[in-house]
Amino acid sequence: MYRKFLAVLIAAALAACLLAPVAAGAEETMYVYTQNGKGLNVRSAPQVGNNIVGSARYGERVTVAYHLGNGWSAVYWSGSDYCYVQTRFLTYTRPGSASPSPSQSSGSAANDSAATVSELNRIFKTYSRVSRPYRVTVRPARASGWVNLRFAPSKQTEVMGTYRDNAQLTVIAELSGWYQVEDPQTGAVGYMSSQYVFR
Numbered sequence: 001m002y003r004k005f006l007a008v009l010i011a012a013a014l015a016a017c018l019l020a021p022v023a024a025g026a027e028e029t030m031y032v033y034t035q036n037g038k039g040l041n042v043r044s045a046p047q048v049g050n051n052i053v054g055s056a057r058y059g060e061r062v063t064v065a066y067h068l069g070n071g072w073s074a075v076y077w078s079g080s081d082y083c084y085v086q087t088r089f090l091t092y093t094r095p096g097s098a099s100p101s102p103s104q105s106s107g108s109a110a111n112d113s114a115a116t117v118s119e120l121n122r123i124f125k126t127y128s129r130v131s132r133p134y135r136v137t138v139r140p141a142r143a144s145g146w147v148n149l150r151f152a153p154s155k156q157t158e159v160m161g162t163y164r165d166n167a168q169l170t171v172i173a174e175l176s177g178w179y180q181v182e183d184p185q186t187g188a189v190g191y192m193s194s195q196y197v198f199r
Contacts, residue, residue, distance in 0.1 A: 028064040030090040046072035046084040048160045071162030126176040136197040138167040149190040153178035160190045
């Protein structure tokens with residue numbers, strides 16, 4: 001009985017160590033890097049929603065307390081305990097000057113917008129809710145990479161989260177080249193390219 005209790009106690013202590021955030025001494029300095037040169041939303045929770053508490057400028061230095069492993073990082077922000085940013089917009093080296101914003105580029109923003117709406121209309125016409133939701137496994141192009149969960153079925157729409165290799169999601173609808181999926185752990189619903197998941 002005593003040995004069993006001791007084994008459970010040791011297992012619980014090890015699990016607590018593994019699940020605990022990175023220690024304060026392991027803080028990292030990173031920099032904001034966005035492809036369009038705009039700022040990075042800082043949020044009160046590690047999810048996309050109505051939770052923006054500020055914006056970190058392109059190239060701004062941030063102190064990362066720890067990485068959550070689900071595409072988000074906890075950062076110190078304006079005296080708060082922790083705030084959160086998407087890890088994919090952080091880099092260890094200070095980025096060079098920002099790329100031109102869409103308004104400065106040679107392309108027309110109106111034409112880009114129309115192309116996106118036209119593409120979305122075409123894809124949404126193929127929307128088919130599945131009668132029986134089923135599980136799929138995320139499979140990035142590279143084992144060390146991730147797959148984006150998007151707000152709508154287009155690569156031009158906002159990324160809601162990222163998923164690593166072997167993550168499990170539930171398909172609730174099928175579209176041309178896309179799945180509408182739900183994360184069974186968080187309840188987040190979004191769209192993922194069908195080429196990066198398998199049954």
